Amino acid sequence: MTAAAVTAGLVAACGGAGSPEHSAASQDGSALYASSCASCHGSDLRGTDEGPSHLSIVYEPNHHGDDSFRSAIRNGAGQHHWNFGDMEPIDGLDDTEIDAIIAFVRSEQEREGFESYPP
Numbered sequence: 221m222t223a224a225a226v227t228a229g230l231v232a233a234c235g236g237a238g239s240p241e242h243s244a245a246s247q248d249g250s251a252l253y254a255s256s257c258a259s260c261h262g263s264d265l266r267g268t269d270e271g272p273s274h275l276s277i278v279y280e281p282n283h284h285g286d287d288s289f290r291s292a293i294r295n296g297a298g299q300h301h302w303n304f305g306d307m308e309p310i311d312g313l314d315d316t317e318i319d320a321i322i323a324f325v326r327s328e329q330e331r332e333g334f335e336s337y338p339p
């Protein structure tokens with residue numbers, strides 16, 4: 221097999237990983253959340269000294285919809301609900317990865333329930 225054929229095989233395999241299947245997406249989302257968001261928002265989503273809990277009722281889907289998650293990742297978010305400072309944009313995530321992160325957050329919100337605001 222030539223090097224080109226090997227590369228093509230790898231690309232095909234990666235394309236398959238982006239399947240819209242829900243449980244697969246929230247699986248990837250958990251790892252992506254851990255590497256990209258947990259340093260501030262906590263690996264259990266409950267926040268850290270650097271950022272707020274995503275289980276706060278503030279982040280329920282009708283108040284912070286999926287587009288506000290996309291916007292926060294792409295553009296950052298100015299401090300307005302808390303006193304942690306601004307959130308900087310998070311680089312290096314494509315649309316599929318962002319959707320997986322949002323799916324993970326929504327499934328955890330559903331599973332854990334919401335915290336009151338202010339905490």
Ligand code: HEC
Pocket residue numbers: 253256257258259260261270271272284288289292293297298299300301302303304305306307308310321
């Ligand atoms: C370096 C710290 C840091 C990281 C990393 C981080 N955030 Fe944030 N994030 C913050 C802070 C601080 C706020 C609170 C801003 C405020 O006062 O409302 C915030 C707010 C948000 C908001 C609310 C935005 C709004 O419109 O009010 C969303 C959604 C969010 N973060 C999602 C994420 C996701 C998803 C990731 C990972 C891809 C992530 N954040 C990574 C610090 C961080």
